[in-house]
Amino acid sequence: MEVNNRYVTITKHIQGSAKESDFELKVAPLGLSVEPGSNDIIVKNLCVSIDPYQLNRMKSYSSSQKTVQAAVGISPGLPIDALGVAKVLVSDNPEFVKDDLVVGFVHWGEYSVVKGGMLRKLDPKTELPLSYHAGILGLSGLTAYAGLFEICKPKKGDKVFVSAACGSVGNLVGQYAKLSGCYVVGCAGSRDKVALLKERLGFDDAFNYKEETDLNSALTRYFPDGIDIYFDNVGGDMLEAVVANMNPSGRVAACGTIAEYSDAAKRAAPNMIDVIYKRIKIQGFLAIDHMSLHSDFLSTTTEYIHNGKIKVQEDISNGVESIPSAFIGLFRGDNVGKKIVKIADE
Amino acid sequence: MEVNNRYVTITKHIQGSAKESDFELKVAPLGLSVEPGSNDIIVKNLCVSIDPYQLNRMKSYSSSQKTVQAAVGISPGLPIDALGVAKVLVSDNPEFVKDDLVVGFVHWGEYSVVKGGMLRKLDPKTELPLSYHAGILGLSGLTAYAGLFEICKPKKGDKVFVSAACGSVGNLVGQYAKLSGCYVVGCAGSRDKVALLKERLGFDDAFNYKEETDLNSALTRYFPDGIDIYFDNVGGDMLEAVVANMNPSGRVAACGTIAEYSDAAKRAAPNMIDVIYKRIKIQGFLAIDHMSLHSDFLSTTTEYIHNGKIKVQEDISNGVESIPSAFIGLFRGDNVGKKIVKIADE
Numbered sequence: 178m179e180v181n182n183r184y185v186t187i188t189k190h191i192q193g194s195a196k197e198s199d200f201e202l203k204v205a206p207l208g209l210s211v212e213p214g215s216n217d218i219i220v221k222n223l224c225v226s227i228d229p230y231q232l233n234r235m236k237s238y239s240s241s242q243k244t245v246q247a248a249v250g251i252s253p254g255l256p257i258d259a260l261g262v263a264k265v266l267v268s269d270n271p272e273f274v275k276d277d278l279v280v281g282f283v284h285w286g287e288y289s290v291v292k293g294g295m296l297r298k299l300d301p302k303t304e305l306p307l308s309y310h311a312g313i314l315g316l317s318g319l320t321a322y323a324g325l326f327e328i329c330k331p332k333k334g335d336k337v338f339v340s341a342a343c344g345s346v347g348n349l350v351g352q353y354a355k356l357s358g359c360y361v362v363g364c365a366g367s368r369d370k371v372a373l374l375k376e377r378l379g380f381d382d383a384f385n386y387k388e389e390t391d392l393n394s395a396l397t398r399y400f401p402d403g404i405d406i407y408f409d410n411v412g413g414d415m416l417e418a419v420v421a422n423m424n425p426s427g428r429v430a431a432c433g434t435i436a437e438y439s440d441a442a443k444r445a446a447p448n449m450i451d452v453i454y455k456r457i458k459i460q461g462f463l464a465i466d467h468m469s470l471h472s473d474f475l476s477t478t479t480e481y482i483h484n485g486k487i488k489v490q491e492d493i494s495n496g497v498e499s500i501p502s503a504f505i506g507l508f509r510g511d512n513v514g515k516k517i518v519k520i521a522d523e
Numbered sequence: 524m525e526v527n528n529r530y531v532t533i534t535k536h537i538q539g540s541a542k543e544s545d546f547e548l549k550v551a552p553l554g555l556s557v558e559p560g561s562n563d564i565i566v567k568n569l570c571v572s573i574d575p576y577q578l579n580r581m582k583s584y585s586s587s588q589k590t591v592q593a594a595v596g597i598s599p600g601l602p603i604d605a606l607g608v609a610k611v612l613v614s615d616n617p618e619f620v621k622d623d624l625v626v627g628f629v630h631w632g633e634y635s636v637v638k639g640g641m642l643r644k645l646d647p648k649t650e651l652p653l654s655y656h657a658g659i660l661g662l663s664g665l666t667a668y669a670g671l672f673e674i675c676k677p678k679k680g681d682k683v684f685v686s687a688a689c690g691s692v693g694n695l696v697g698q699y700a701k702l703s704g705c706y707v708v709g710c711a712g713s714r715d716k717v718a719l720l721k722e723r724l725g726f727d728d729a730f731n732y733k734e735e736t737d738l739n740s741a742l743t744r745y746f747p748d749g750i751d752i753y754f755d756n757v758g759g760d761m762l763e764a765v766v767a768n769m770n771p772s773g774r775v776a777a778c779g780t781i782a783e784y785s786d787a788a789k790r791a792a793p794n795m796i797d798v799i800y801k802r803i804k805i806q807g808f809l810a811i812d813h814m815s816l817h818s819d820f821l822s823t824t825t826e827y828i829h830n831g832k833i834k835v836q837e838d839i840s841n842g843v844e845s846i847p848s849a850f851i852g853l854f855r856g857d858n859v860g861k862k863i864v865k866i867a868d869e
Contacts, residue, residue: 233796412795434795446792449758449780450579452807459805461798 182207184256184286185500190237200501211269218294220263226311227503227516232438256284260315262307270294280310285500312515321349322474323467324430329406333358341410343370345515350408362399366510392418412437416445431461490514528553530602530632531846536583546847557615564640566609572657573849573862578784602630606661608653616640626656631846658861667695668820669813670776674806675752679704687756689716691861694836696754708745712856738764758783762791777807836860
């Protein structure tokens with residue numbers, strides 16, 4: 178038996194911004210059988226995570242470049258792996274059987290062959306929407322959790338600033354920081370997002386960075402007592418302005434630099450005299466280094482969701498063919514919350 | 524009884540580079556008596572430390588600027604405090620008596636009144652030159668020790684790069700790192716300094732950054748296996764090139780940014796994508812936050828000096844009137860090792 182598998186791929190390595198023509202929806206027949214002894218699993222994908230970091234994987238790097246070693250590149254024409262929730266169709270792995278719901282690295286496509294069965298089984302009685310497992314309870318959530326708690330170590334009363342605060346990671350960082358007793362301000366790129374941050378997501382304050390002509394003085398206005406923690410999703414000018422407004426012993430979790438992903442010229446040049454005299458720490462991190470926190474993160478966050486202490490903010494598109502525009506929209510700030518593409522019903 | 528006290532001061536706040544005309548040698552009578560109950564001590568200064576950070580204290584800052592909070596400003600016309608070794612002339616502090624040798628914050632001048640007697644007594648039987656207590660055993664040494672061991676946590680086999688490696692702090696960082704089993708490369712601004720690093724100070728390799736047209740490829744040449752630790756004394760282009768050549772989990776101790784002290788335009792813009800994907804930590808620090816290490820530092824370093832495992836590299840000028848040129852020379856790289864001005868014989 179075989180199916181026609183539609184999946185998204187890139188037509189060539191991407192330089193600068195991503196555009197629709199960089200992507201192609203391919204169709205290929207997929208036989209629904211697995212090699213005995215392979216542990217492979219074939220799944221039907223239900224929803225997949227759409228994340229800005231994928232752009233870094235779509236670029237080409239010279240072999241001499243040590244950059245982005247952790248980001249395994251994506252090859253034109255091949256499927257693009259991404260976190261997703263799926264249903265098992267065929268399994269050679271004794272831990273999984275047909276119809277199991279699973280989460281793990283599948284593809285931006287309708288079906289995936291998961292080599293060696295590197296998947297996690299979901300509780301079939303889960304009451305949470307399946308998309309949560311690709312977003313808030315997936316790498317986006319772990320990134321927020323690890324970056325805030327491991328890198329920034331928030332204390333009650335700390336003044337916390339989050340950029341791209343309506344994004345998949347930022348909105349959660351702000352909510353975790355509020356639950357830790359911090360004062361939290363976020364920035365985003367529209368009035369609607371600012372309203373959402375203040376009214377639904379519980380941020381103490383928020384502003385639209387596009388309406389500010391001078392980020393440095395904007396931050397001085399929102400943080401008259403200085404910034405203790407900055408969760409950086411954007412890099413660029415904002416990082417410079419934050420360093421200028423930071424308190425002694427300030428901590429910056431460098432999580433993303435979306436301003437630089439598509440335009441390498443927009444690099445931040447933070448004042449190193451500030452960094453030294455204020456003993457600022459700027460620490461890059463990846464969620465995958467903090468898998469030891471995973472079970473803590475899952476249980477804590479699931480409980481917060483159940484008791485309403487954390488609001489889930491998702492932005493869902495439908496159909497595998499919507500993946501390219503969903504992805505490109507991330508860099509225009511189209512998404513409000515975690516971007517997910519729903520590919521099929523259960 | 525009174526003496527004529529000659530001391531150096533600035534004529535106005537300094538913008539950009541320091542020049543001779545920014546300084547003045549003042550003469551003022553100083554009565555050799557102290558207020559009973561004050562704990563004050565009057566000392567005759569024997570030698571004083573000359574450090575680049577003083578330039579940051581000589582600038583003027585607007586009150587809204589949160590920058591350089593730790594650097595208490597220097598006022599035009601007033602004495603400039605600096606670490607030095609001195610001899611007690613008059614003491615109201617019961618812990619000190621006439622002729623005690625002391626180390627602490629005195630002034631760029633011939634005599635100082637030390638308020639409250641914040642000084643440390645030297646062992647009168649010390650066999651080490653007194654200047655060591657203002658340099659290698661003073662804040663320069665503690666800065667090297669704390670920055671390397673607390674911020675960078677060197678492991679055997681780590682690849683360590685030190686900029687301004689012939690400077691007061693850099694030369695020691697390299698020597699400590701060698702004693703920790705690291706591979707150490709330094710850069711400096713002349714062939715003589717490069718030779719000194721390799722031949723006398725035990726660096727594995729060294730280069731003259733002024734002879735390199737492309738710092739990025741120079742570092743790739745000296746560190747084919749990447750850089751694990753960077754002790755940054757200069758900021759600017761070099762910091763950018765280091766981040767590009769850094770290994771995963773690389774650590775940068777941001778100690779000085781001498782390229783930016785006199786030219787704020789020379790700011791480093793490290794690639795934040797590298798910082799994130801390679802999980803790089805850039806940590807500003809000041810030695811004063813690490814006073815808990817002081818006794819460890821003193822005993823370890825004194826032993827290393829005595830058994831020849833650390834070479835002391837000093838650059839001594841003579842006379843209070845030589846202080847301005849000694850200071851200005853730091854920014855031209857005139858000094859080879861720790862710059863000290865000897866003011867008087869014991």
